[in-house]
Amino acid sequence: MQIANKLQYKLSNVAVRDNSEKLHLALVSAVSAEQELNDSYFQQIKLGLTQQANLWGMKIANEIRLPTSDDIQWERLSIYGAVLVVGVLTEDLLEKIYQYNQNIVIIDDYHDFENYDVVHNDFGRRTKFILDLLHERGHQNIAFIGGNKKLMTQTSLSEIDVVYER
Secondary structure, eight states, rough: HHHHHHHTOOHHHHHHHGGGGGGGEEEEEEEEEEHHHHHHHHHHHHHHHHHHHHHTEEEEEEEESSSSSSSOGGGGGSSSSSEEEEEEHHHHHHHHHHOOOOOOOEEEEEOSSSSSHHHHHHHHHHHHHHHHHHHHOOOOOOOOOOOOOEEEOOSSSSEEEEOOOO
């Protein structure tokens, strides 16, 4: 979005007039409503997505929160201009989404994907920068407390752990 704004990208009038339904976005989130309320990181992601969509004359018209036992009509994703995915989903679930809409942007997943665009922080590089800085300042006893993250399926967290670069 920053690059498009910097380059002053504008949607053509033809695109707006002929494809207004494509200006709607779907959001698939592996972040629960409770987690989003309690974590400013995820609040800011959602706020940023909503604000940028509005600036571009788009809106998030459908939100799917996972995990859910509800029967999701995945085929409805085909009517949207793009599907935004927040969080870490299993490859099977991403393939299911891709089957109905190939315009997928994944946010906050650290995998490299062939078919999907990904937006994420470079935690590995930033962690190295901070560790080097601490070492330069004479710190020697440095610890990191972190954990793994599980992949999300439609109905639950999978048994597979994802290890972050940090």
